[in-house]
Amino acid sequence: MFKVLVSDPISDQGIQLLYDAPDVEVVKQTGLSEDELVAIIGDYDALLVRSQTRVTEKIMNAASKLKAIGRAGVGVDNIDLEAATKRGIVVINAPDGNTIATCEHTFAMMMSVARFIPQAYKKTVEGVWDRKTFVGVELRNKTLGIVGMGRIGTEVAKRAKVFGMEVIGYDPFLTEERAEKIGVQLKTVNEIAAQADFITVHTPLTKETRHIIGPDQFALMKPGIRIINCARGGIIDEQALVAAIDKGIVAGAAFDVFTQEPPEADHPFLQNPKIIVTPHLGASTIEAQENVAIDVSDEVLHILRDEPFKNAVNMPSVPANVLNKVQPYFELGEKIGRILSQITQGAVQEIVIGYSSSLIDVDTSPITRHIVKGVLTDRLDGVNIVNAMHLAKTRDIHISIQKSSSQTAFTNLLTVTLKTKQEQKTLAGTLVAEYGERIVRIDGYSVDFAPQGNVLLVSHNDKPGMIGRVGTLLGNQDINIATMHVGRQVIGGAAIMVLTIDKPAEINVVTELEKLPEIVTVRELSL
Ligand SMILES: NC(=O)c1ccc[n+]([C@@H]2O[C@H](COP(=O)([O-])OP(=O)(O)OC[C@H]3O[C@@H](n4cnc5c(N)ncnc54)[C@H](O)[C@@H]3O)[C@@H](O)[C@H]2O)c1
Numbered sequence: 001m002f003k004v005l006v007s008d009p010i011s012d013q014g015i016q017l018l019y020d021a022p023d024v025e026v027v028k029q030t031g032l033s034e035d036e037l038v039a040i041i042g043d044y045d046a047l048l049v050r051s052q053t054r055v056t057e058k059i060m061n062a063a064s065k066l067k068a069i070g071r072a073g074v075g076v077d078n079i080d081l082e083a084a085t086k087r088g089i090v091v092i093n094a095p096d097g098n099t100i101a102t103c104e105h106t107f108a109m110m111m112s113v114a115r116f117i118p119q120a121y122k123k124t125v126e127g128v129w130d131r132k133t134f135v136g137v138e139l140r141n142k143t144l145g146i147v148g149m150g151r152i153g154t155e156v157a158k159r160a161k162v163f164g165m166e167v168i169g170y171d172p173f174l175t176e177e178r179a180e181k182i183g184v185q186l187k188t189v190n191e192i193a194a195q196a197d198f199i200t201v202h203t204p205l206t207k208e209t210r211h212i213i214g215p216d217q218f219a220l221m222k223p224g225i226r227i228i229n230c231a232r233g234g235i236i237d238e239q240a241l242v243a244a245i246d247k248g249i250v251a252g253a254a255f256d257v258f259t260q261e262p263p264e265a266d267h268p269f270l271q272n273p274k275i276i277v278t279p280h281l282g283a284s285t286i287e288a289q290e291n292v293a294i295d296v297s298d299e300v301l302h303i304l305r306d307e308p309f310k311n312a313v314n315m316p317s318v319p320a321n322v323l324n325k326v327q328p329y330f331e332l333g334e335k336i337g338r339i340l341s342q343i344t345q346g347a348v349q350e351i352v353i354g355y356s357s358s359l360i361d362v363d364t365s366p367i368t369r370h371i372v373k374g375v376l377t378d379r380l381d382g383v384n385i386v387n388a389m390h391l392a393k394t395r396d397i398h399i400s401i402q403k404s405s406s407q408t409a410f411t412n413l414l415t416v417t418l419k420t421k422q423e424q425k426t427l428a429g430t431l432v433a434e435y436g437e438r439i440v441r442i443d444g445y446s447v448d449f450a451p452q453g454n455v456l457l458v459s460h461n462d463k464p465g466m467i468g469r470v471g472t473l474l475g476n477q478d479i480n481i482a483t484m485h486v487g488r489q490v491i492g493g494a495a496i497m498v499l500t501i502d503k504p505a506e507i508n509v510v511t512e513l514e515k516l517p518e519i520v521t522v523r524e525l526s527l
């Protein structure tokens with residue numbers, strides 16, 4: 001039974017999938033301190049959070065069973081991603097579910113700051129009928145500058161066009177073609193600062209975006225500009241904004257997010273009549289909360305059940321069309337890695353991976369991850385597809401990829417060479433329709449066997465009677481041979497025998513086999 005801890009307020013309807021799963025027990029405990037989480041996290045296989053719970057390295061150190069952290073939302077700045085990756089914990093988010101909610105909140109804030117809605121509401125309910133102070137501005141014919149043209153920025157742009165606004169935007173990943181398609185003119189941040197009547201930011205908070213709107217940008221702005229931040233506190237320099245309001249440059253600002261949340265009682269935004277605020281409500285709609293909780297529950301279930309998942313933040317994402325093509329090779333790649341690791345002596349220095357035939361035109365990096373996982377599995381503890389590349393890097397294992405379009409007898413072929421200080425070994429495998437995974441080459445020998453069950457790999461000299469000797473010894477030990485394949489390069493030279501046997505051979509059987517004349521080595525593979 002998998003145990004899932006929900007440590008922030010997450011929609012019950014959204015996580016119904018988890019409540020209904022026969023193999024999952026859900027525990028809801030919100031508002032826990034770091035120490036309280038440390039005390040209980042060891043019991044859990046997955047943790048579901050929003051932005052309140054700070055998932056620190058200390059918590060992860062105590063999370064001996066944790067396989068997944070699910071963020072019911074977009075931003076993962078409350079989760080120590082590096083610590084999660086090192087420990088092989090998959091961090092997933094729900095990037096699409098709250099896009100519209102946040103976009104609509106941005107519009108609510110933009111219209112509120114344009115028309116002084118919160119200030120006017122306050123005065124009216126206090127009994128003051130003031131129709132003079134709150135004369136606003138229209139959005140029509142105004143220029144909206146959007147910094148960050150991802151999911152939310154793009155939706156904001158579309159709606160702004162309908163309001164008759166001119167939209168200018170900046171995003172280092174936005175192409176001219178896409179900008180044109182959305183109807184946005186690409187500008188630099190400084191051009192946006194100089195030209196916009198409203199600026200809204202929709203980036204994550206990173207080293208580059210921290211204070212992307214700061215004193216230099218405020219100095220360029222036209223008086224009367226209004227600023228909106230429904231993304232992350234710190235993207236706009238809070239102090240510089242207050243100074244720009246005091247100088248009469250900025251006419252108003254609307255903030256849903258703060259550098260520190262909740263802000264201190266004496267935060268300058270809370271006393272300023274020109275700044276309106278909400279307590280990080282961008283994603284707080286019934287629909288968005290259900291959407292993100294459904295998305296994250298679905299993904300967590302896949303991870304717990306060792307099924308493919310898509311929104312991992314600490315692993316490159318794989319589009320569905322690519323996943324369909326590469327997924328069949330995951331197990332083959334992992335098995336090739338494991339076999340090579342078991343038959344190669346010494347510390348691994350390099351893994352050379354060759355993709356040929358139908359595999360040259362697809363993004364094979366997810367297969368690479370599985371091969372590396374296979375290589376490291378029998379050598380290190382706790383290896384999984386999240387931390388495999390990281391573990392290889394920390395051990396200075398060089399990974400090189402070769403894609404070859406030269407013709408082979410196979411419609412797809414994975415060739416992996418493992419190099420250590422002492423030796424190097426190569427294995428090639430393929431997927432054959434109706435037959436499944438086949439290993440077709442070991443070093444220079446052509447072989448053909450399915451990498452499953454109990455496999456004995458015997459290196460010997462090509463002499464008459466070898467098959468009989470091996471068969472007799474195994475027979476005497478009551479071990480039935482299911483398949484046998486012999487490969488050699490020249491008559492009488494070095495040869496290999498691959499046997500699949502119906503039950504595991506005890507260590508003494510392997511030792512006895514190795515004592516037979518002309519046998520060089522015997523390895524029992526565990527797959
Ligand atoms: N207030 C809320 O409740 C709320 C809700 C949802 C999302 N958010 C926040 O909104 C932000 C955007 O969310 P999204 O779903 O649109 O994410 P997204 O990943 O789709 O878009 C972010 C965009 O920012 C761009 N970007 C990155 N660095 C940049 C830079 N230096 N300059 C300009 N652009 C840059 C990226 O290229 C990307 O297009 C996130 O930080 C998220 O946490 C807040």
Ligand SMILES: O=C(O)[C@H](O)COP(=O)(O)O
Pocket residue numbers: 050051052072073074075076098280281282283284
């Ligand atoms: O990044 C997000 O998805 C938003 O900031 C929403 O955060 P929340 O789930 O805590 O409301």
